[in-house]
Amino acid sequence: MSRVTLLDYGVGNTASVRRAFTRLGAEVDFTSDPERVAAADRILLPGVGAFAPARRRLAETGLDTALGHALARGARLLGLCLGFQLLFEESDEFGVTKGLGFLPGRIAGFGPGVRVPHIGWNQIARPRESLLFQGIPQGSYVYFVHSFRAEGMRGEDVAATCDYGGGFPAAVASGGVFGCQFHPEKSSDVGRVILKNFLGEGAAS
Secondary structure, rough: EEEEEEEEOOOOOOOOHHHHHHHHOOOOEEEEEHHHOOOOOOOEEEEOHHHHHHHHHHHHHHHHHHHHHHHHOOOEEEEEEEHHHHHHOOEEEOOEOOHHHHHHHHEOOOOOOOOOOOOEEEEEOOOOOOOHOOOOOOOOOOEEOOEEEEEEOHHHHHEEEEEOOEEEEEEEEEOOEEOOOOOOHOOHHHHHHHHHHHHHOOOOO
């Protein structure tokens, strides 16, 4: 049975993520223990809400350091929604807050005149092949709920894009670090394939 470690740091609704992996037949270790996270092979960083309190909570619990140790061992990490945003160097949501820094880039608001939050189903495009999107057709729809977006990324880290008030990165893949701005656990069959791909044994890309 596949095993995934789901971070419990008091941010967001994790029930739907747990159900999604359970339906895939995975064993879910829902934990706030840094030692278990540091030793894990497949790690989920969920999150909804504001960037700064979530980042502060990761630091207070030592989970940020544990994630770094896990990645150094060769673990695979997937950030979802706010968890995706936390992967980057900083966010300007209500003032500048340093992120985890696993990927270059920052989180910023949408441009003037763009209605936020961006809620609902939207199409994604895949500029290159990556592990997460194996078997996912171009133009597939996934479910978004967010008011901020990533910018300043390396092009080679972008695994999928979306257009809402202009193009923005919808997913990232760099070594063992993956992230989805959208909610795969709420994205029907496409989301199930993405989560299954994350659990798979193929090489990270």
